[in-house]
Amino acid sequence: MNIRNILLIIAGTCILPFTTHAQIDPSLLKSIPKDTVKQTMNMDAIYNRPFVSVGKLPVSVGGYMEANWQHLGTDGISEGHQFQFRRMTLFVASTISKRIKFLSEIEFEDGAKEIAIEFAALDIELHPLLNLRGGMIMNPIGAFNQNHDGPKWEFTDRPIAMTQMLPATWSNAGFGIYGKYYSKDWMFGYEAYISGGFDNSIINNEENKTFLPAAKNNPERFEESASGEPLFTGKVAVRNNKIGEIGFSYMGGVYNKYQDDGIRLDEKRSVNIWAIDFNTTLPELNTFITGEWAWIKVNVPETYSQQYGNKQQGGFIDIVQPILKRNILGWRKATLNLACRLERVDWNVGRFKETGGNIADNLWSIMPAISFRPTSETVLRLNYRYQQQKDLLGNPPSVTSGLSFGISTYF
Amino acid sequence: MKNFYIACLIIITGIILIQACSKLEPRPLADDQLLDGPVGELNYEQNQRFLAGDIAFNDEIFTVEKGVGPIFVATSCGSCHAGDGKGHPFTTLTRFGQVDETGNHFLDQGGPQLQNRAIPGHLPETIPTGATFAKFTPPGNTGLGFLELVSDQDILSMADPHDTDGDGISGEPNWNTVPAYISPSNTIKYICRFGRKASIFNLLQQTVNAYNQDIGITSVYATKDVYTHQEIDPEVSTQTVNNVAFYLQTLKAPIQRNQQDPEVINGGAVFTQIGCENCHKQTLKTGYSPVQSLSNKEFHPYTDLLLHDMGSGLDDGYTEGSAKTYEWRTTPLWGLGLSPRSQGGSYFLLHDGRATSIEQAIEMHGGEATKARTNYSNLSKADKDALLKFLKSL
Structure with a gap:
């Protein structure tokens, strides 16, 4: 399907409800705000978004956009002022019948350079503890992959470890089950899916490193799994309303095309990923803390280049402190936050066979921020990044720093 | 009206930040x-x-x-x-x-x-x-x-x-x-x-x-x-x-650092005095080039581009062209002091990186370089230090 057709379908989906009510009264556009009362977990992020529905139509729509200005320099060299339209995402949700619903998320990145269906799945509730989901699912590895909407974050950039080590946003055609259980302040949730997965590009790519996001570039992956084996993704999470939420997740399977046309090409090689995520709000201070850490193990042939590592790890922690919550510039519940993100990624954990010395290929970054939320669904954010990145050999790090300003809003 | 003033203040602060943003970025490393x-x-x-x-x-x-x-x-x-x-x-x-x-x-x-x-x-x-x-x-x-x-x-x-x-x-x-x-x-x-x-x-x-x-x-x-x-x-x-x-x-030639440091100057004199310069020629000159910066220039690579017998210790039994297995081209020494910046913080010198310091590399010289190596061994500590500082300045 070409881009034009996709645009036509999206436009049609959005415009159809309005054209059927040619003289529609705007008051009929019912805003369904983000549910902040119902107890939610990270796994609910897909549905926990603001939508707009029209009259009694069973379809509701929504979306968000992100745009940035940045001025970054690396080792004294800067590309100058950069204006970036990072992405616009459209959601379309539909309640097909009682306990059957559908939601889709279509993302346009960097203008329209990349258009992707990030999520398009049918959910069938058999029991609150047992729901079936099928379609284009977002693999629940860590928390960020499912909970990645720009307006939810105080930073212009997505976490490096979750996008340049883990492949967020990482969606695949697949099926699975999920469920939740509540008891007073406690919630327990689980998800388990089998889906299409990775391919040889994770150790054969133009990043010159083991790079799981490279598999996103394979246009065939929605119709053909490279290995012919399912990728399993599972997550369990526990939340206490007074303490916070912690999640443990795993994703793994065979990634390589080990046979083709009945001919054995290689042995089966696996990729295994473990992640832990958490979030909490400190009482009294209202400090919001969220973070995620992941470990990756990839079966890389001994005789291949150590340029492509067999172990990776990385993560981030965000600390967000509201410092002002009041009427600001006429917005009644506006919030001013101070925030800071700490990040670390090691793309190649190991030692050189030749010298026994440490393989570097890593970075760390600190990003203080000020964010202003005139409403909970819109954020203006000013970030300063300081980052040091080392090459494979561990040579003196390249230093990147600079400012970025961005806006992001649900609509 | 108060809101208007606050909004103006925010916008003015933003403009100042945008103008000043490059000051918050890392300075480039010196060319040398x-x-x-x-x-x-x-x-x-x-x-x-x-x-x-x-x-x-x-x-x-x-x-x-x-x-x-x-x-x-x-x-x-x-x-x-x-x-x-x-x-x-x-x-x-x-x-x-x-x-x-x-x-x-x-x-x-x-x-x-x-x-x-x-x-x-x-x-x-x-x-x-x-x-x-x-x-x-x-x-x-x-x-x-x-x-x-x-x-x-x-x-x-x-x-x-x-x-x-x-x-x-x-x-x-x-x-x-x-x-x-x-x-x-x-x-x-x-x-x-x-x-x-x-x-x-x-x-x-x-x-x-x-x-x-x-x-x-x-x-x-x-x-x-x-x-x-x-x-x-x-x-x-x-x-x-x-x-x-x-x-x-068209990559630039490495630029020597600390050229006016007396110890570096002394080390340069020691370098010549003990015979290193017999092979590691300090100065060569280019012929014509359509690239103006390369054409008819004197430069300082510390090599003679010739093959020399380096002794049995460096004879690996393999060769190329007309070279003998024990012969190696004089390695240009320019950029030597910056080697750790590309070798992961360490030195890996000589043809296969077997020397992990400049001193080791000197001591592994044999054959035609035996005399210079012996002269180096007989230097006082101060002269050795000066020589080392000179080599690291290249």
Whole structure:
């Protein structure tokens, strides 16, 4: 399907409800705000978004956009002022019948350079503890992959470890089950899916490193799994309303095309990923803390280049402190936050066979921020990044720093 | 009205931040701390070619789809030459199969270069039984364009193969045949100057060989695949090969640091006094070049581009061109002090990185350099320190 057709379908989906009510009264556009009362977990992020529905139509729509200005320099060299339209995402949700619903998320990145269906799945509730989901699912590895909407974050950039080590946003055609259980302040949730997965590009790519996001570039992956084996993704999470939420997740399977046309090409090689995520709000201070850490193990042939590592790890922690919550510039519940993100990624954990010395290929970054939320669904954010990145050999790090300003809003 | 003033204040603060943002960014390193960067005074067209070569050299990664494999050594030029400096043992390559000037007798078994890595599903090469070999740590790239422009006459004027002056130094050039894209004759031998054995004629040949032997990429200049030994379509464009050669030609020469430091000046005097300068010639000059910054210039590489007997300790039993197995080209010392910036914080010196300090490298000199090494051993600690400081300033 070409881009034009996709645009036509999206436009049609959005415009159809309005054209059927040619003289529609705007008051009929019912805003369904983000549910902040119902107890939610990270796994609910897909549905926990603001939508707009029209009259009694069973379809509701929504979306968000992100745009940035940045001025970054690396080792004294800067590309100058950069204006970036990072992405616009459209959601379309539909309640097909009682306990059957559908939601889709279509993302346009960097203008329209990349258009992707990030999520398009049918959910069938058999029991609150047992729901079936099928379609284009977002693999629940860590928390960020499912909970990645720009307006939810105080930073212009997505976490490096979750996008340049883990492949967020990482969606695949697949099926699975999920469920939740509540008891007073406690919630327990689980998800388990089998889906299409990775391919040889994770150790054969133009990043010159083991790079799981490279598999996103394979246009065939929605119709053909490279290995012919399912990728399993599972997550369990526990939340206490007074303490916070912690999640443990795993994703793994065979990634390589080990046979083709009945001919054995290689042995089966696996990729295994473990992640832990958490979030909490400190009482009294209202400090919001969220973070995620992941470990990756990839079966890389001994005789291949150590340029492509067999172990990776990385993560981030965000600390967000509201410092002002009041009427600001006429917005009644506006919030001013101070925030800071700490990040670390090691793309190649190991030692050189030749010298026994440490393989570097890593970075760390600190990003203080000020964010202003005139409403909970819109954020203006000013970030300063300081980052040091080392090459494979561990040579003196390249230093990147600079400012970025961005806006992001649900609509 | 209050809101209006607050909003104005925010906007004014934003404008100030935007104007001041570059002050919050890291300062560039001083030019003498970096090995990369072009020679000065390139014109627009030359700058464009330099940038294209820079991208091809440092940023282009070869994947299986782009021609890497099934066997290979590296996946990009930049993998072996971080920051255009010397390489690391991780990127050390192995050559085998030649013991004298009669040539390499293992070409049909994968010679001259061992493809020591393989893509999944394949096995890398192994050294054939009976073949001798040597390991080669990638040299620095900087200033190569100056070395390419030293005239044959100047090289010959430094040669003294029969040691007629009796100083114990008997350098000689490596006379070698060159590929057909340089000269159609395969019998005429030319003075060559690049590589640890000085067996490579010029930077185009160096570039072509590196694409083919190090990354396994064919070009119109080198059409045979290292795995099948059959001719295949070019996997890198001729323009890219030429751009990379131009990039190497126009990389600036390393800039000496702390030149006015008395200890460095003293160390330079010691360097000459103990005989290092007999081979590591401080000053050479270029001939004509259409690139103004390279044309008819004096420069200071600390090499004579000649082969010297380095003794049995450095004789690995492998050679190239007319060099003997114990002969090695005088390594240019410029950029020596910046080596740790590209070798992961350590020194890996001599042809295979076996010396992990400058002192070790000096002490491993033998053959024609024995006298200079002995002189070094007899130096006072102060003179040794000065010499070391001088070498690290290069």
